[in-house]
Amino acid sequence: MQDSLMQGEKVLTGARLVLADQVMLGSVRLRDGRIVDIDAGRMRLPGAIDLEGDHLLPGLVELHTDNHERHAMPRPGVQQPTWSAVQAHDAEIAAAGITTVFDAIGIGDPYRRGFRGRDQSEMLAVLDALDEAGVLRADHRLHLRCELPADNALELFEPYAGHPRLGLMSLMDHTPGQRQWSDLVRARLYFTSKKGWSGQQFDQEIARPHGPGSERGRRAEANRGAFVALARALGVALASHDDTTAAHVDEAHALGASICEFPTTLEAARRAADLGLLTLGGAPNLLRGHSHAGNVPVAALVEAGVLDALSSDYVPATLLAAAWTLARCSLAQPADAARLPQAIAKVSRAPARAVGLHDRGEIAPGLRADLVRVREVAGQPVVLGVWRGGRRVA
Structure with missing residues (x-):
């Protein structure tokens, strides 16, 4: 590394760099939004930013978050202006160390009552x-x-069709009794509490035919074919959602899906691994130790060796915390330096590669200068600074 700073350069020094295969005390030089080079040891250049032994991670990559929806509708039936919702969401995402986020937008509601059944495309103009x-x-x-x-x-x-921000599509069915909501006891609790359904309405919905020959089944099949064709035409990565059986995964694979997000059973996750799909688990599930819908614990996927990546789903701060948990030898010990690179890859490099982003996801020369400064406090990671493209954003 050169011994002086060029105009427009930054040097972050005195950091525990979490690289692809090791944790190294060293320095990183940034220029024009990219990582120029990496060096072991501490640099004593005028203007270098001393990170005082804190960890420096690649910026986190989030493939599926409903966090914008939470800001857009913080209470049932209470919708906030899109401008304020987007800004609040953006600030929370950055503060969590996430530098690349795939905002999950619900396209359609079978009952036309919820937020996802409305046109949310104003978000595009606000983001732009x-x-x-x-x-x-x-x-x-x-x-x-x-x-x-x-x-x-x-x-x-x-x-959204053809918009440059579109990078991922997923196929799902959230009707009670299907996939995530196969457990009818938990489904009833969810739909009657969060969705505001009456018990009678839930019973009537369960009694409706959902099979291939039903009206809803025919509509789902037609939509599936249309969305798969759109994903192929637009060159957008495709994911399945809440796969419950090996047959669900086989179907998704045949349709061209490359991501299996939130499989609800170990059977589905193992089949996804066999077929080479990236398996995405929920960080809140891992931290809580169980699924709120009664599905497979993410810890079981870890133990079986079939978890490839994590998503914060509905709580941005859980993404980093879950990666830290993966890196521990036990809950009582601090992050294990030997395992930390593997854990951080599940929230940076692996999700980035799954959607074709090869310019980020690790700390390496030539890649984007998306970086997160983290200090461990009482065994927990605390974000102290975030750079996106070399610019401090949090």
């Missing part, structure tokens, strides 16, 4: 305006969650 002004903290991309039984799903998809 904030980006053009240079004030977005994270790199925002879009993950469109295509609700197959919804009769308005294709209509709601139209504003």
